Amino acid sequence: xxxxxxxxxxxxxxxxxxxxxxxxxxxxxxxxxxxxxxxxxxxxxxxxxxxxxxxxxxxxxxxxxxxxxxxxxxxxxxxxxxxxxxxxxxxxxxxxxxxxxxxxxxxxxxxxxxxxxxxxxxxxxxxxxxxxxxxxxxxxxxxxxxxxxxxxxxxxxxxxxxxxxxxxxxxxxxxxxxxxxxxxxxxxxxxxxxxxxxxxxxxxxxxxxxxxxxxxxxxxxxxxxxxxxxxxxxxxxxxxxxxxxxxxxxxxxxxxxxxxxxxxxxxxxxxxxxxxxxxxxxxxxxxxxxxx
Numbered sequence: 539x540x541x542x543x544x545x546x547x548x549x550x551x552x553x554x555x556x557x558x559x560x561x562x563x564x565x566x567x568x569x570x571x572x573x574x575x576x577x578x579x580x581x582x583x584x585x586x587x588x589x590x591x592x593x594x595x596x597x598x599x600x601x602x603x604x605x606x607x608x609x610x611x612x613x614x615x616x617x618x619x620x621x622x623x624x625x626x627x628x629x630x631x632x633x634x635x636x637x638x639x640x641x642x643x644x645x646x647x648x649x650x651x652x653x654x655x656x657x658x659x660x661x662x663x664x665x666x667x668x669x670x671x672x673x674x675x676x677x678x679x680x681x682x683x684x685x686x687x688x689x690x691x692x693x694x695x696x697x698x699x700x701x702x703x704x705x706x707x708x709x710x711x712x713x714x715x716x717x718x719x720x721x722x723x724x725x726x727x728x729x730x731x732x733x734x735x736x737x738x739x740x741x742x743x744x745x746x747x748x749x750x751x752x753x754x755x756x757x758x759x760x761x762x763x764x765x766x767x768x769x770x771x772x773x774x775x776x777x778x779x780x781x782x783x784x785x786x787x788x789x790x791x792x793x794x795x796x797x798x799x800x801x802x803x804x805x806x807x808x809x810x811x812x813x814x815x816x817x818x819x820x821x822x823x824x825x826x827x828x829x830x
Contacts, residue, residue, distance in 0.1 A: 559586040561620070562723050562755040563608060568617035570603050577603055578776055579616065583783045585772075587722070590749040590756045591783075594763050595776035596799065601759045602638070604776070605725050608757070609635065622722055634716030634724040634754070641732065642708055646701035650692065650711045653700050655683050657715035686714040689751070690744055706737035710744065717748065724748070726758040730765060738765035745769070763790065763815055790815060 561584045569579035577600030585591050593601045606612040607619060610627020622629040634657070658679055687696045690710040695703055700711065709729055716724060726745070730738040746769040749756045760766060763773065767786055774783045777798035782789050790813055795803035804816040 559588055560623075561585070562587050562589075562622060563757065564618075564620040566618045568607075568619050569615045570600055570607060570612065571615040572600075572603060572612070576615070578781055581617070581781050583774060583781075585755050585757060587755050588749060588753045589771045590746050590769060591758070591772045591774060592763065592766055592770050593757060593759045593774045593776065594761070599776035601776055602727055605635075605727050605757070605759060608723075608725060609633065631719070632722045634719065634721035636712055636716045636724075636726045636729055638727045638731065639712070641705050642700045642703075644701045647699045650696040650698055650700050650703060650707075651683060651687065653711050654687055654696070654714045654718055655679065657718040658683065682718055682720075686717045687711075689717065689748065690714045704737075705733050706741060709733065709737075709741055713741075713744065713748070717752065717754075720752070721754055724754050724756045726756065728759050728761065730760060730762075735765060742766040742769045767813055767815075786813065 563583075563585040565581050565583050568581045570577045577598075593604060595601055603612055607614060608621050608626055609630060610621075610625070619626050622632055687693055690713050692707065692710045692714060695707050696711065700708060703711065713726075713729070716726075724745075729745075730741060733741065742765055745756055745758065748754065758766070763786075767790070770786050772783060773786050773789050775781065775789060775795070775798055777800075780798050782794060782798065790805055792803060792805045795805065795815065806814045806816055808814055
């Protein structure tokens with residue numbers, strides 16, 4: 539999926555080990571154009587159940603557009619996209635989605651636990667009413683809400699107003715909201731934005747843990763790969779010179795990233811042997827194309 543600077547097609551790398559897990563997301567020669575501008579084209583990629591995949595690239599490369607395409611909100615201009623075995627938009631009830639956001643204002647009084655419950659029945663009832671619940675369905679609702687709050691480690695502060703929670707605490711509660719219906723696919727659009735480095739690592743570890751324990755495929759948009767690199771199974775790089783997907787150790791190389799971004803990128807290793815990407819352009823990407 540790499541086009542080298544000479545224009546010759548490079549041999550396709552081995553993207554992933556063959557497993558019995560089904561494809562949750564599949565793009566075949568897919569392209570996207572918004573406002574007459576091609577963002578990416580000829581994209582071929584697959585995400586399997588239980589995989590944690592990051593979507594990376596500069597502003598304007600079409601990362602958020604890819605997420606919206608999988609939700610059926612933006613149609614592809616070419617090729618084929620399959621999500622959970624159907625066309626995009628058909629099985630959104632089985633998808634947990636966390637869009638880009640800003641932090642809740644300090645004056646927001648709704649409790650964290652109610653924020654989580656909005657993922658269960660907010661589309662039908664709006665903000666949960668502060669009244670006792672009864673019946674089998676109500677018990678099941680409370681049990682699942684409590685379950686995902688504990689899963690993300692938010693039990694100590696879920697009863698607080700969301701506006702009084704820290705940025706990392708708010709993000710954990712929002713991830714719990716996206717998980718409450720037991721989704722098969724979790725789409726996260728820049729969930730680490732505006733968090734400090736320590737909290738980014740903590741939330742990334744949480745997402746990996748959820749990915750494994752819940753057997754849910756995770757596709758996460760991010761600007762910086764360094765805080766999440768150790769937790770990923772695969773990375774997808776969208777950039778002006780191409781689209782590349784594969785295991786981090788295969789894709790995150792100085793030559794590949796320099797070619798994709800069109801500017802020098804260094805890939806180093808720290809004392810523990812972990813990859814560190816040095817240099818990240820902030821200019822918008824030009825139309826990108828993957829190479830079969």
